[in-house]
Amino acid sequence: MNPARSPWNERARVGEFIANAADVAWGLPFILMLGGVGLWFTIRLGLPQVRNFGHALAIGRGKYDEADDPGDVTHFQALCAALSATVGVGNIGGVATAIWYGGPGAAIWMAIFGVFGMMTKFASCTLSLRYRVIDPAGRILGGPMESLSRGLGKNFRWLAVMFAICAVISSFGGGNMVQANQMAGAFVDEFGPRLKEMAPGLMEPIHLFGAGTDEQSTTGVQIILGLTLALLVGLVIIGGIQRVGKVAGILVPVMAALYIGGALTVIVIHLDEVPRMLSDMFSMAFGGSIEKKVAGGAVGMTFVQALTWGAKRAVFSNEAGLGSAPIAHAAAKTKEPVREGLVAMLEPFIDTVVICMMTALVISLTGVWESWEDGSNGAALTKAAFDAGMPDNFKWVGRYTVAIGLILFAISTAISWSYYGDRCITFLIGPKAVLPYRVCYVFALFLGANLSGGVVWQFADIANAAMAFWHIVGLIGLSGVVVTLYKDYFSRDHQPTEL
Numbered sequence: 167m168n169p170a171r172s173p174w175n176e177r178a179r180v181g182e183f184i185a186n187a188a189d190v191a192w193g194l195p196f197i198l199m200l201g202g203v204g205l206w207f208t209i210r211l212g213l214p215q216v217r218n219f220g221h222a223l224a225i226g227r228g229k230y231d232e233a234d235d236p237g238d239v240t241h242f243q244a245l246c247a248a249l250s251a252t253v254g255v256g257n258i259g260g261v262a263t264a265i266w267y268g269g270p271g272a273a274i275w276m277a278i279f280g281v282f283g284m285m286t287k288f289a290s291c292t293l294s295l296r297y298r299v300i301d302p303a304g305r306i307l308g309g310p311m312e313s314l315s316r317g318l319g320k321n322f323r324w325l326a327v328m329f330a331i332c333a334v335i336s337s338f339g340g341g342n343m344v345q346a347n348q349m350a351g352a353f354v355d356e357f358g359p360r361l362k363e364m365a366p367g368l369m370e371p372i373h374l375f376g377a378g379t380d381e382q383s384t385t386g387v388q389i390i391l392g393l394t395l396a397l398l399v400g401l402v403i404i405g406g407i408q409r410v411g412k413v414a415g416i417l418v419p420v421m422a423a424l425y426i427g428g429a430l431t432v433i434v435i436h437l438d439e440v441p442r443m444l445s446d447m448f449s450m451a452f453g454g455s456i457e458k459k460v461a462g463g464a465v466g467m468t469f470v471q472a473l474t475w476g477a478k479r480a481v482f483s484n485e486a487g488l489g490s491a492p493i494a495h496a497a498a499k500t501k502e503p504v505r506e507g508l509v510a511m512l513e514p515f516i517d518t519v520v521i522c523m524m525t526a527l528v529i530s531l532t533g534v535w536e537s538w539e540d541g542s543n544g545a546a547l548t549k550a551a552f553d554a555g556m557p558d559n560f561k562w563v564g565r566y567t568v569a570i571g572l573i574l575f576a577i578s579t580a581i582s583w584s585y586y587g588d589r590c591i592t593f594l595i596g597p598k599a600v601l602p603y604r605v606c607y608v609f610a611l612f613l614g615a616n617l618s619g620g621v622v623w624q625f626a627d628i629a630n631a632a633m634a635f636w637h638i639v640g641l642i643g644l645s646g647v648v649v650t651l652y653k654d655y656f657s658r659d660h661q662p663t664e665l
Contacts, residue, residue, distance in 0.1 A: 191631035204282025222508040229662040237499030244498040256483030262544030268475030271450030273526030275476025280518030283486025292507030294492030308496020310489040332633040339626035341583025343614025345576035350615040352545040384616035392615030421574035428567030429524035432555035484514040489637030504655035
């Protein structure tokens with residue numbers, strides 16, 4: 167066989183094509199389109215992120231819940247189900263890859279896109295409630311599929327179909343394989359050396375997907391992790407949105423408290439350095455190029471790199487603009503579309519402005535990113551930063567915070583994204599396609615745990631961009647409906663049901 171035409175070289179060419187496609191998909195025009203929609207709603211509605219923040223919290227706490235309202239889950243459960251998809255590997259590995267490729271200034275752009283993303287999320291989830299339908303079996307169907315097809319009319323059903331196709335594909339990327347990949351990578355990075363001593367066979371390279379080098383192989387422990395994650399997620403998703411909502415209502419508060427507690431500990435230890443670091447991060451975000459020392463020299467990082475990586479990792483993490491969260495929020499018990507939109511507005515704030523910024527500070531304060539050699543394994547980079555930020559006798563706390571957080575985050579995100587995918591496959595084909603989709607979904611979790619991290623991230627970026635494009639186009643077309651619903655809601659008096 168001609169070496170130039172070997173199967174592995176063909177795979178390398180495919181990998182290069184995927185990498186180039188990801189760069190094109192996340193070019194500056196698309197980034198400006200994403201940020202511009204959130205900025206427009208912010209200006210048009212008069213900064214609801216600030217003015218209505220307290221009201222949104224009250225709704226999320228159940229102050230306006232009505233027992234007889236249509237829907238499957240409470241406002242809080244819908245919020246947790248959506249947060250379980252957004253608060254995930256993106257908050258750990260995604261932030262690290264953004265900083266590795268774009269510098270600490272990328273974190274500032276993540277926060278900026280998080281603030282504007284609050285309004286993109288508000289608009290899309292408000293529309294999801296406005297146009298949701300309940301089928302004869304009592305199942306709620308909602309999300310951009312219904313908003314685009316019913317809101318824009320039958321002549322634009324093709325737009326809804328394109329979104330649904332891209333959403334199904336995306337569910338196998340960012341919502342699935344990336345989660346499994348980063349969880350397995352961090353686990354092997356932490357426990358691999360000890361496993362090699364205790365059970366060396368588990369750490370031997372296995373060429374599961376054909377011939378290649380050891381760097382392109384998997385291990386026995388990754389196979390076990392992939393199978394375990396697939397089994398756990400499979401057991402939950404059989405129960406649909408109600409079980410997803412219940413599990414998320416338990417997992418999300420626990421995992422968020424655990425991770426935030428660990429991050430705060432590192433930040434407090436380095437509290438005297440925080441003002442200087444924040445100042446440096448802002449200057450890196452807006453002030454031209456910087457250099458990062460790596461093996462063999464230095465790599466320049468520009469303003470455009472900081473903006474690009476900050477934007478795409480913000481969207482990967484909080485999903486504002488993707489159109490995924492409206493599918494979960496469509497199941498909320500309420501008659502007021504704006505009410506659920508306000509609850510959804512909290513997601514990018516919690517996910518990106520709070521949790522992602524904490525991760526960014528831990529990575530930046532410790533300086534680990536400057537000498538890290540592989541940006542594709544962002545979870546391992548974050549784990550190393552937590553380790554470096556803790557006192558000598560408590561380094562295990564930092565490592566285990568990330569390791570346990572990754573496991574919980576990966577499970578919760580994969581669970582919620584399975585629901586997004588099966589709603590979209592139902593829209594495209596019908597209920598009969600849900601079971602085959604779920605089988606493929608849990609198998610993809612196994613694949614993700616055993617594939618190269620770089621390719622998995624790039625595939626997720628392409629799928630997310632395609633999904634977001636069709637959603638944003640439709641959101642622009644329905645922006646007038648959002649404004650009308652918002653003004654109508656706040657023109658009326660709303661009394662809490664729980665005093």
